[in-house]
Amino acid sequence: MSDYSVLPVPPMSIRFDQAAGTLSPAGPELTRRMSDLEGLFLDQNAWRTAVADGDPIVYSVVSSLVPEADRELPQSITTIQPGSTGGEFWMTKGHQHPNHQGEIYLGISGRGGLLMFDGTDTRWVDMTPGTIGYIPPGWAHRSVNVGGKPYSFLAVYPGGAGHDYGWVLEYGLGQRVWRQDDGVAFGGYFAEASS
Numbered sequence: 001m002s003d004y005s006v007l008p009v010p011p012m013s014i015r016f017d018q019a020a021g022t023l024s025p026a027g028p029e030l031t032r033r034m035s036d037l038e039g040l041f042l043d044q045n046a047w048r049t050a051v052a053d054g055d056p057i058v059y060s061v062v063s064s065l066v067p068e069a070d071r072e073l074p075q076s077i078t079t080i081q082p083g084s085t086g087g088e089f090w091m092t093k094g095h096q097h098p099n100h101q102g103e104i105y106l107g108i109s110g111r112g113g114l115l116m117f118d119g120t121d122t123r124w125v126d127m128t129p130g131t132i133g134y135i136p137p138g139w140a141h142r143s144v145n146v147g148g149k150p151y152s153f154l155a156v157y158p159g160g161a162g163h164d165y166g167w168v169l170e171y172g173l174g175q176r177v178w179r180q181d182d183g184v185a186f187g188g189y190f191a192e193a194s195s
């Protein structure tokens with residue numbers, strides 16, 4: 001065996017069933033409900049109301065068997081449900097990779113966006129099926145569903161990158177993404193909630 005090979009994951013094919021939203025063979029799955037998103041929506045009262053009012057599933061992530069380990073290249077599919085809280089579109093928590101490394105997202109279905117923030121500058125990439133969004137090392141990232149249907153995308157990232165969620169709570173993600181009529185409006189991250 002080559003010195004470059006690492007166990008325990010063998011070469012494999014991984015099947016994505018779009019209708020079922022599953023990967024097989026399947027790895028870890030997680031579900032994020034509204035109550036898991038504390039401190040992320042600008043309008044905290046609207047967030048509390050949504051938690052009390054059924055605590056809906058906001059997004060789910062299914063992963064393959066490839067582990068989050070150095071030199072591996074894990075993948076996952078995230079599906080964000082359509083919705084808004086206090087006028088802010090439903091979104092992922094967002095994170096920074098502490099071992100700064102790049103990542104790619106591929107839009108699969110629905111209409112979303114990829115929000116990136118490096119502590120100074122903010123970037124937004126419209127994500128539709130077939131769009132590859134590139135996240136350079138050092139850019140925190142969050143996904144947002146700006147459509148009326150579930151938004152799904154594939155993420156591929158270095159297994160040793162790590163995930164830092166505290167960074168986003170402290171520094172934010174540069175901009176808020178608001179529902180406006182039938183469109184999208186951007187606003188300051190730490191601005192006061194409009195009543």
Ligand code: F6R
Pocket residue numbers: 061076078092093094095103141142143155157163
């Ligand atoms: C992995 C990655 C995505 C997200 C997923 C959920 O590095 O960027 O797979 O982990 O979209 O978002 P978070 O992790 O921010 O809750």
Ligand code: ZN
Pocket residue numbers: 095097103141157
């Ligand atoms: Zn990431």
